Amino acid sequence: MAGSGQAGGGAGGATVSPPDDTPCTASSLHAGNSNVTLQYANGNRDYTLHVPASYTGKTRVPLLIDMHGSGQNAANQLGTSGWSAKADKTGFIVVYPNALNARWNAGTCCSPSVEQNVDDVGFLRAVVQKVIKDGCIDTKRVYASGLSGGGLMSYRLACEAADVFAAVAPVSGATVFSPCKPSAPISVIAYRGLSDPLVPYNGGMPLQWYFQGAKADFDQWSMLDQCMGPTTMSHSICQTKTQCGAGADITLCSVNGGHVLYGDAANAGAAVPDVAWEIFQRHSLP
Numbered sequence: 001m002a003g004s005g006q007a008g009g010g011a012g013g014a015t016v017s018p019p020d021d022t023p024c025t026a027s028s029l030h031a032g033n034s035n036v037t038l039q040y041a042n043g044n045r046d047y048t049l050h051v052p053a054s055y056t057g058k059t060r061v062p063l064l065i066d067m068h069g070s071g072q073n074a075a076n077q078l079g080t081s082g083w084s085a086k087a088d089k090t091g092f093i094v095v096y097p098n099a100l101n102a103r104w105n106a107g108t109c110c111s112p113s114v115e116q117n118v119d120d121v122g123f124l125r126a127v128v129q130k131v132i133k134d135g136c137i138d139t140k141r142v143y144a145s146g147l148s149g150g151g152l153m154s155y156r157l158a159c160e161a162a163d164v165f166a167a168v169a170p171v172s173g174a175t176v177f178s179p180c181k182p183s184a185p186i187s188v189i190a191y192r193g194l195s196d197p198l199v200p201y202n203g204g205m206p207l208q209w210y211f212q213g214a215k216a217d218f219d220q221w222s223m224l225d226q227c228m229g230p231t232t233m234s235h236s237i238c239q240t241k242t243q244c245g246a247g248a249d250i251t252l253c254s255v256n257g258g259h260v261l262y263g264d265a266a267n268a269g270a271a272v273p274d275v276a277w278e279i280f281q282r283h284s285l286p
Contacts, residue, residue: 017140017284020060024136027057029093033078038130040123047097047127048074050084051135054091062092062141062280063131065124065157065165067099067150069172069260070110074098077147081171082262086273093135097127099149106152107177109209120153121160128164140284145169145276148199148259152176155188155217162186167248167283169276172199172259174211175220185225185245187283189276190217191253193261201254218252225250235270246286251279 031053037046055061064087068077074096078084087094105113105120113120128142144165146154151173158168159180167187192214194201203213212220222241227250229243238253253275257264265272 017286019284020138020140022060024058024060027134027136029055029057029131029135031055033084036130038123038126040126041119045098045100045123045127046074047095048078049131050078050087050094050096052088052091052093054088055093055136057136060136060138062143063128063137064092064094064280065127065142065144065146066094066096067104067144067146067153068096068102069146069148069150070104071102072147073102077150080260080262081145081147082266082271082273083145086277090277092141093131093137095127095131097124099153104146104149104153104156106149106156106173107175109152109176110149111208121156124153124157125161125164138284140286141166141280142285143167143169143276143280145171145272146173147171147262148173151190151199155180158182158186158188158221163285166285167280169272169280171272172196172261174199174203174213175217176209176211180220180224182224185248187225187244187248187250187279188221189251189253189279190214190221191255191261191265191272192217193255193257193259193264195257196259196261198259214252214254218250221250235268235275237265237268237270238275248283249279251275 103110151170154170156177162182169189225244227241227244
């Protein structure tokens, strides 16, 4: 359950861990976008790497994994989510990984990766380790986000890889992995569309998989993270459960929009990269 094992939330009311300032011995990363192939599980997997122009290879920077939706790919996500522009302004690295068959195995969704038992958690752990090996990364500040199926996968990473990821920001996703037993409290910033026809805000099964509602996810993670404090509002559409284990917190941003809600969220003054990064900065691994 949350609270066991290594504490891994970050700040909230607690003190953020100091950044990893150990020297970097080598970095092979260069500014811009590049495609990387990684051998994993007897096959080749790949991802697109975005490195900001400010990257020097000498100062450790945070890392974000941003996962595409079902039927999409890394290029679609790079062009939609707005995370590369945020990385350029703020100075962190973004990885856009590709799922096998364009579907992530998030638990009970999505076909055919779930039936084939594709080890996407292991793959994404391997991606993080490769970027750490190739670059100058602050290993305490690794985060994940994703849209739709990538949002579902973000939740699975929170359930199974809280030792690697300090916080996750699922967009138009739901928790479909069970039993979810994070090794430590982990912060979640969830975005859900009030008129989403595919992953309904109030829950349901418009596709072949059941997705629990936004409030049910908010309550589940508040329980997993042992949140004891009041719920606060911010950015006019976001509610946060505070005083959780290890300084974690749980946020739900309810957007007046549909499934691909990045534009609607930005129009509401709560762009996903802006709000998520604001919260990410308060959370790091111990």
